[in-house]
Amino acid sequence: MNIQKSVIKISVISCLIPIFFLGMYSFFLTQNETERREQEKIEFIFASEKKQLKLINDKMEAVLNLLEFFVIHSVEESSHKDKFEDLIEGMMDHIVTDNKEVENIFYGDEFGNFSLKGSGFIPEGYDPRRRPWYTGAVKEDSDYHTTDIYRFSNGESGITIAKVVYIQDKILGVVGVDLNFSDYQLKMSHLSIGKTGKMFIMDKKGMLVVDAGIPGVNDKNIILIKEYMDLKFKGEKSYLDEILSLKKPVIFDLDTPNGEKYFRLEPILELGLIMVGGTYKNELKELPLNIIKAGIIISLIGTIISLLIINSFSKKLKVHLKNLSILIEGISNGNYSKNIEEILMYISDDSELNVITKEVKNIQKNVKKREIELKEIARIDSLTGVYNRQSLTTFLEDEIIKKKMFQSTFSIIMIDLDNFKNINDVYGHVFGDFVLKEVCKIFMEETSKMDKVCRYGGEEFIIVLPNTNRMDAFKVGERLRKEIKKREFFNSREKIKVTISGGVMEYEEGLSVEGLIEIVDKSLYKAKRSGKNKILY
Structure with a gap:
């Protein structure tokens, strides 16, 4: 097969097929289909954000485990207690400095002593044993206890994760971190649901923890959600506790003066919080339809341009093939492609690509050799020659x-x-x-x-x-x-x-x-x- 002739045929077909299928797609597209696609996008956004929050939670649990380890060893190795206490203080300093999400890290022991690093301060007469994070952690059935939302001294909101430190079933105290979501809130503000909808996070009392939207808008959304959920559960149980117990998304629509509004609520089980997204339903339909219209217009313009350049492209094809041969020769010396077998398969006897057959086969040989070398390098310690x-x-x-x-x-x-x-x-x-x-x-x-x-x-x-x-x-x-x-x-x-x-x-x-x-x-x-x-x- 001659490539020049094939290029002309393929170019014409490639231009016409997208127009045909886009036209058919837009004709038969239904309202449910557009909403379904937008729902998949929303589910993806929620899954991605929940994964980010889980990573933050897992990181904080690892921090608490490390702090717990040093606290236990400071007790077990009483002869080196001062050394361990210095290590604990230094480690807490590094954790606050190196982690933007950590506002404070602290440790309160069974005798009422309290150590804190971060932006907070210790009031006079402060007894950690009387604080909710201490008593809550002691009563908690699981390893980690999460408190309700509170405000830091700089006005930003966050939560506390605390863990009890035991030695031989005896409580030594409680370690904890204050999480500040300001950096995460900035990242979340760039996400949208529909055209104008934003996401936010609230605690089980309906208080905003992360507000990524316009100030005041999500407060109104929370009121709408409360009214709906109170009606649904008829005051028998806190609706937010109900959502957390369901362990799955809650989706519903509400009529508002500005139109029907869509809400999605998903529990963040690790932190005891709820992620919420809301937007007007007409925005869920508008975006896909606009994309389809824009795609058809762009395809038509692209078709016209493509037909104009096909002739010029055909004449220059042989020049490009020669350049391609030089390129592949360079690839064989280091910058190789993984699709070598596929390249060889498409080179026929009457094809202009015969000129690069030799270089492609050299690539195939070098690729296999280098892949073996790279795999071995990745497993071996470069200094000693043993495994890494x-x-x-x-x-x-x-x-x-x-x-x-x-x-x-x-x-x-x-x-x-x-x-x-x-x-x-x-x-x-x-x-x-x-x-x-x-x-x-x-x-x-x-x-x-x-x-x-x-x-x-x-x-x-x-x-x-x-x-x-x-x-x-x-x-x-x-x-x-x-x-x-x-x-x-x-x-x-x-x-x-x-x-x-x-x-x-x-x-x-x-x-x-x-x-x-x-x-x-x-x-x-x-x-x-x-x-x-x-x-x-």
């Missing part, structure tokens, strides 16, 4: 799945080079890097091909041992420890001895990747504290 932390996560997830499917077992060894900082400080980072590489060679030599040696970070390594119980893993760890202890590492001045400490853990049912690493890290920590140069389990 991302690969470690994948290995552990795979072993957990195998455990569930085949009832197999596996263990991990977490290893840290003793006094490695001193090696870097005294002999320099170049020699430190040399030691890391040599130690990794020993790990690889002294473990089986099935075992996975991974660099966890810095001078810490984790070895994944499939089908290995705790005692066998301990033996592997001991073998590695003894082998490294007897080795000598040479620099330009002297021989250096290196030792390692480690922790061993066999996987237990129900543990996550993070939980498994956290437990083995504690064993490593004990090994370090008890004199180093030992493996514990």
Whole structure:
């Protein structure tokens, strides 16, 4: 087939087909269809925004978990209490500084002591144990307690998320964060439902938390919603509590002096809030119809322009093909395309594209080679040549799945080079890097091909041992420890001895990747504290 002739045919058909189908589509388009498409858009907007809020909530829960961890350790490690308290204060400062949505972060203990970082201040005689966030968290059945809306000193609104800190079923206190939605409100203000409709968020008492519309408009919308929902539930129960209990969207239409209005309410279960969107129903129909009209007009204009340039395009086609050949030759040297097989399929014997066949085949060869190289690079730590932390996560997830499917077992060894900082400080980072590489060679030599040696970070390594119980893993760890202890590492001045400490853990049912690493890290920590140069389990 000759491409020049094909281009002319395809161009004409490509111009005429959109006009035909757009005309048929606009003729048979019904009111319900246009509303359905707009509903899908609204559902997408709500889903996206709820996902953003869930991410914020998950982030805050992680912050509280971290703060809880340090508080517990400050109690358990009473001899280092001052050090832990300094760490907690510094961490709270960083959290407020690095997170726009955090207005305040605080901790109140069982004795009435209170620590706060952020824009807030602590009034004289303030007792956290009498505050709603403290009492509410203590009474809450779930891990996290969310308070009602309140106003910050700068006039902006937000909510508090709090969590009780326990140690052996004893309450140590409550940690919490004040969320400020001003930054999120700015982003939400750019979203529209229909032509003029806006979204907002309220709490279960009907108070505005995030107002992304024109001031005062959403207050009126809340009044309309209250009237409708009070009538629907007849005062038997708070309608907002009812929405939260339904755990699904509530959609309804209301007649107003300016026309029929559409509302959609969706619960944000993690924060105990409700997302609301509203607009006039005629706007749901207007936008799709305008798009169709504009599309038909643009298609007609495009058809006329396309027909005028087809002839010119046809004459220049051979020139473009030659340029294309040069382009593909360049691609084969690095900037390659993923559709190589498809390009070759369309090159026939009588096609002008025969001129680029050789270059395309070169691309195919180079692409496969580079894809293999890139996949391997993504898995390996560039310094030591062992697997990186991302690969470690994948290995552990795979072993957990195998455990569930085949009832197999596996263990991990977490290893840290003793006094490695001193090696870097005294002999320099170049020699430190040399030691890391040599130690990794020993790990690889002294473990089986099935075992996975991974660099966890810095001078810490984790070895994944499939089908290995705790005692066998301990033996592997001991073998590695003894082998490294007897080795000598040479620099330009002297021989250096290196030792390692480690922790061993066999996987237990129900543990996550993070939980498994956290437990083995504690064993490593004990090994370090008890004199180093030992493996514990």
